Amino acid sequence: MSSLNLENVELYYNRVHALRDLSIEVREGEIVSLLGNNGAGKTSTLSLISGLVRAKSGTITWGGKNLAKLQPWDIVGAGLIHIPEGRRIFSTLSVHENLLLGGYLVRDQKLIAERAAHAYELMPRLAERREQQGGTLSGGEQQMLALGRALVGGPQLLLLDEPSMGLAPLIVKQVMDIIRAVNSEGTTVLLVEQNARAALKIADRAYVLESGRVTMAGPAAELAADPRVIEAYLGA
Template sequence: MSALVLADVDLYYHRVQALDRLSIDVQENEIVALLGNNGAGKTSTLSMISGLVRPNAGSVTWRGQDLAKLQPWDIVAAGLLHIPEGRRIFSTMTVHENLLIGGYLVKDQKLIRQRADEAYALMPRLAERRSQQGGTLSGGEQQMLALGRALVGGPKLLLLDEPSMGLAPLVVKQVMQIIEHVRRNGTTVLLVEQNARAALRIADRAYVIEGGSVAMSGTADELAADPRVIEAYLGA
């Protein structure tokens, strides 16, 4: 059964159409990648799922629940955590405080501490920088902090927006490994990426978005072998 379903979604910013009858679905415990160029509608899709913007038509459901009716904080409470483009770390808070605020809706203090410890174990670099201000971290460390912050919230679905942006290839690899690890622990992942190569390596399935709707879709292997994808997105 599909966990997340977007059906025929339209989204407008004033008069400008961002999404045009977009339909995608994500199964439980899958990694699904959304590929596409700048302005294709990838970030809009994530913003709409997390309730920052509202669809003008169509439906967005998570495990049968209509998300378009919920406030952003209710969507987080339902287990959908969105790591925005550019990480958006709280720059003057310490690494540890950044992790703690990820557990804002978690009532059990012990659980928050336990998840923070798990994040430190998964990303030892963060543990070394525990009391440093978030803004002083490198881009890769900030991405890891953003991941850790979301993990403390106990995500059922992780929405990732361009986690590889601006990172060195080696760091991209580390970040992708962390995402795979998160999925192995039972979290479903919707991954927006411009780095199609890195995304297709860890994804089960992918959609190529163009002009606000799905241009191509299939398993990651199918798309990686598709000449159109290779030409437009893999730069071969």
């Protein structure tokens, strides 16, 4: 069974102590959400897992494999695919070209085509925009495109950074429904999200980060009912 484990991780940006004794676990088949305000360490956690930054100490393993010793492209090859905040699609390429680029490490062209077709099934809006330039899509459509591109890579673990940012509530629900559908097909998800209400609705478990530390953890339903979480993140 492949699970992601961060144990006693310390991360610094020069003199800034970004993550402090951070320990989290994401078990196979789960949706786990990281909650917290700006600067809490959520994006840093995803960057660390993806190999974009390196910890000063602590361990990061995926299915027993030490991720700290791998290059970012090797981490992608191991099945961990990161959709960064802001989507980062290729704005001058078509929707279909963006999708195909998600399979740059996949050698089987037939498999790439099958995965792209499945992305279109999951997100019919993309099929309607197949030949349209990515930069002309709405924010919600660009988020769907980023999800579709990741799916073509065949993720075992999907790392999502603020997928609801800047989206209207109806589109947020659609994006969260897609994430839940992807998870139901066997992809594990680690979701960073400021929209705590939306995140807790689809997550199995969650962690709350403050100043680089885990301050609360547990089943999503329990955290959603916790007065401290309600006051800090959910409102009345």
